[in-house]
Amino acid sequence: MDFPYSDQFEVNRKLPETGRSPSEVLDEMRIMAKEEDAFWESGKCSGTMYCGDHEHYGFLNEAFGLFAHVNALQRDMCPSATKFEAEIISMTLDLFNSQAVKDSEPCGLITTGGSGSIAHAVLAYREHARATRSVERPNFIKPETAHPAFDKACHLFDVELRKAPVDPVTTKVDTGWVQDAIDDQTVAILGSACNYGYGSIDDIETLSEIALSKKVGLHVDGCLGGFILPFGAQLGYEIPVFDFRLPGVTTISADTHKYGYAFKGTSVLSFRSKELRNSQYFYLTDWTGGKYCSPGMEGSRSAGLIAATWASMVKIGHQGYLGYAEQIFKTAKAMIGSVKSHPELRIIGDPTFLFSFTSDEFDIYHVNDFMKLRGWRFNGQQYPNALHMAVTRPQTQPGVAEEFAKDLAEAVAYAKENAGSSAASSGIYGGVMGGMTNEADSFIKMFMAEMMDSQMRIPES
Numbered sequence: 001m002d003f004p005y006s007d008q009f010e011v012n013r014k015l016p017e018t019g020r021s022p023s024e025v026l027d028e029m030r031i032m033a034k035e036e037d038a039f040w041e042s043g044k045c046s047g048t049m050y051c052g053d054h055e056h057y058g059f060l061n062e063a064f065g066l067f068a069h070v071n072a073l074q075r076d077m078c079p080s081a082t083k084f085e086a087e088i089i090s091m092t093l094d095l096f097n098s099q100a101v102k103d104s105e106p107c108g109l110i111t112t113g114g115s116g117s118i119a120h121a122v123l124a125y126r127e128h129a130r131a132t133r134s135v136e137r138p139n140f141i142k143p144e145t146a147h148p149a150f151d152k153a154c155h156l157f158d159v160e161l162r163k164a165p166v167d168p169v170t171t172k173v174d175t176g177w178v179q180d181a182i183d184d185q186t187v188a189i190l191g192s193a194c195n196y197g198y199g200s201i202d203d204i205e206t207l208s209e210i211a212l213s214k215k216v217g218l219h220v221d222g223c224l225g226g227f228i229l230p231f232g233a234q235l236g237y238e239i240p241v242f243d244f245r246l247p248g249v250t251t252i253s254a255d256t257h258k259y260g261y262a263f264k265g266t267s268v269l270s271f272r273s274k275e276l277r278n279s280q281y282f283y284l285t286d287w288t289g290g291k292y293c294s295p296g297m298e299g300s301r302s303a304g305l306i307a308a309t310w311a312s313m314v315k316i317g318h319q320g321y322l323g324y325a326e327q328i329f330k331t332a333k334a335m336i337g338s339v340k341s342h343p344e345l346r347i348i349g350d351p352t353f354l355f356s357f358t359s360d361e362f363d364i365y366h367v368n369d370f371m372k373l374r375g376w377r378f379n380g381q382q383y384p385n386a387l388h389m390a391v392t393r394p395q396t397q398p399g400v401a402e403e404f405a406k407d408l409a410e411a412v413a414y415a416k417e418n419a420g421s422s423a424a425s426s427g428i429y430g431g432v433m434g435g436m437t438n439e440a441d442s443f444i445k446m447f448m449a450e451m452m453d454s455q456m457r458i459p460e461s
Ligand SMILES: *Cc1c(COP(=O)(O)O)cnc(C)c1O
Pocket: 113, 114, 115, 116, 147, 149, 192, 194, 195, 196, 221, 222, 223, 224, 225, 255
């Protein structure tokens, strides 16, 4: 396999003997960045580029540059990091109506991303349950539609994961199943607002009642929806309450690096109580290098990323987020309308700003094959095979929703013609294959390992 850009640029197998001129280095990087940005600037790429506004990126770069060299772990040298971090957490808590909490002190933790926030939540629940309820064999219950980051966190922290089924029509978790699955070793349950797959919001109100009656934690995964659903609700879209106004909700994860329009590398984990957050604080008091403590799993942290996240939030402001949400919800509605105009296609569940669709007449990956040729990049799903589109700001550009409608109509015709043959593409999320549902698990894992290996491959000499 060709090594990326080996036809254009020198491949560095070891440090260049003498350094290169900064302008030459930057010129080379600019060529790659420009080429790669063209991929999503068209607005045809699902998710991942939530903001897509180069002016905003330029602004974030300046904010980042002011503090990029600073380690947020050494706070005596950077009180600004304390200001930025505290204010990011406070603004996020406010968005989730933490003022409704009267019996404890709401607080938060900035992590490196959605998976980081979820891992810290699982760790906090495990540690807290061990300390307060002597739980030694912790288990955690997630809807099967919830993000793989929960499986990973439970795997890392040796917590048993129980997966609750969802209603095949609404795609919301079976709350009765969750209730029955809770036992004396359950540390927390989970609902998504919204889930990545279908954009559906689990019945958080019922989960909250269950959590209170069974005295377990309730995490709300707002990694994706956290910074857009509250604005959608204000715009009048039908979005049920999922935040701290529900008394059973104990933690909420929300990714500033998604609809917070900040750089990749930050997320906020909000806690209903300080006691829960602090249960996962780490201390080493007798180390020869000195006394050590860290609020989360990271040691050194980039003050630059925290600063840029803060800058994103205060620059955009409430009205800014509301305006972007309005455009995104409107575009999603138009695109969902296009899907619904084809009787051969079916929207799964009851989505808002992201949607997933399948077909009962042909393999939906035929539609993907065709749309790919037109430059569209969806995320592929399985059980059932489906295509997923998270609408972001690049799709709100004029003409994109119209182009989607036009290309989709042709794709449906193509899929009908080719219904007898098998489709070329399959479900991929962050490099994870969907459509290969008939292969042995060990074979799929080998395939996935090869893909990850290849993403980290060392250039051949
Ligand atoms: C993106 C996402 C996550 C995981 O976040 P990362 O930032 O990719 O680690 C978790 N839950 C949902 C619903 C997500 O969309």
